């Protein structure tokens with residue numbers, strides 16, 4: 001199969017969808033990889049390294065996109081829709097629930113849209129989301145700590161406190177991969193950490209992992225409102241796979257937070273869990289202030305640490321890419337139920353229920369289309 005790797009064009013997105021090691025794996029299996037020139041530079045991989053690994057370097061985005069399968073990191077931006085072609089297999093993060101225009105464009109061009117974030121194993125885990133959630137969760141605590149500094153607009157709190165001065169309070173809503181990794185770093189920084197989740201079993205697991213280093217709370221509007229009133233930093237880390245994020249934090253709750261406190265809404269890629277995170281920010285201009293609270297809502301947080309993130313992402317995507325390239329997407333997905341769940345658009349239909357619901361579009365069962 002011919003596989004294209006375009007250069008990412010989102011603001012400060014320095015990741016790339018394949019490392020030279022990934023090229024070697026695919027080339028050795030008989031596939032051809034076409035990498036757009038300088039696509040890997042932001043992650044520290046040169047064109048020469050890709051060539052030595054067996055890739056062909058192409059000079060523009062059109063050539064990288066004009067292949068049977070395209071692998072990317074971020075969802076295509078409007079400037080990239082013109083590259084869609086009939087039957088293209090697009091294997092990338094798609095986050096379609098908050099993206100009506102992208103969903104329409106994929107349907108219109110009969111793109112086989114396989115979303116990293118909805119590939120799901122029988123134990124419900126999301127293997128192609130996990131490493132980036134690990135990165136974003138760890139970053140969320142350190143970014144929150146930075147923006148709490150007075151010179152960055154925050155209330156001037158050191159999360160660890162010092163002897164004689166109390167510690168800062170961090171509330172994490174959603175105790176999955178992002179939440180757990182945010183907690184690890186926040187605990188390491190010495191903060192007073194509370195994790196709120198809807199799943200009692202998950203709360204038990206978190207209690208087993210962290211013991212008395214955290215407080216756990218069942219998610220409901222009262223616990224969230226109470227926790228926010230006292231929080232210096234609140235991290236949004238809820239996910240309902242494929243769906244638009246639920247708005248669990250109302251504007252009134254945000255107004256009750258202390259002046260200069262900080263929100264990091266990691267779930268912004270699915271639309272965000274705060275009523276006040278109504279816009280996505282960028283690494284260039286990452287925060288805005290509303291009701292005296294700093295809001296950070298960057299949808300590609302791992303793009304800031306591209307070397308770590310590119311290697312972490314491709315460690316998990318390459319085995320799936322190899323299955324698609326070796327067998328074709330139909331057989332690969334029929335043989336592997338986890339990959340089948342990744343298909344969000346196919347043959348002009350939306351094949352992921354939560355995405356169809358988010359846009360009021362007809363849902364088609366992928367099993368009726370993949371034969």
Ligand SMILES: NC(=O)C1=CN([C@@H]2O[C@H](COP(=O)(O)OP(=O)(O)OC[C@H]3O[C@@H](n4cnc5c(N)ncnc54)[C@H](O)[C@@H]3O)[C@@H](O)[C@H]2O)C=CC1
Pocket residue numbers: 117129130132133134136173174175176177178179196197198199202219237238239240246248265266267268269270298299300301302
């Ligand atoms: N902004 C960025 O750059 C990045 C964003 N993300 C996003 O972060 C979000 C979280 O991802 P993961 O931690 O991997 O998901 P996950 O599936 O591991 O965890 C989600 C957690 O939310 C909990 N939850 C569901 N409904 C809830 C509710 N009503 N109240 C409280 N908790 C609730 C679930 O029980 C689960 O523990 C996703 O939207 C993901 O796409 C991930 C990586 C990078």
Ligand SMILES: CC(=O)C(=O)O
Pocket residue numbers: 074093129132133269299300301302303
């Ligand atoms: C998960 C995601 O959206 C990211 O890593 O940018």
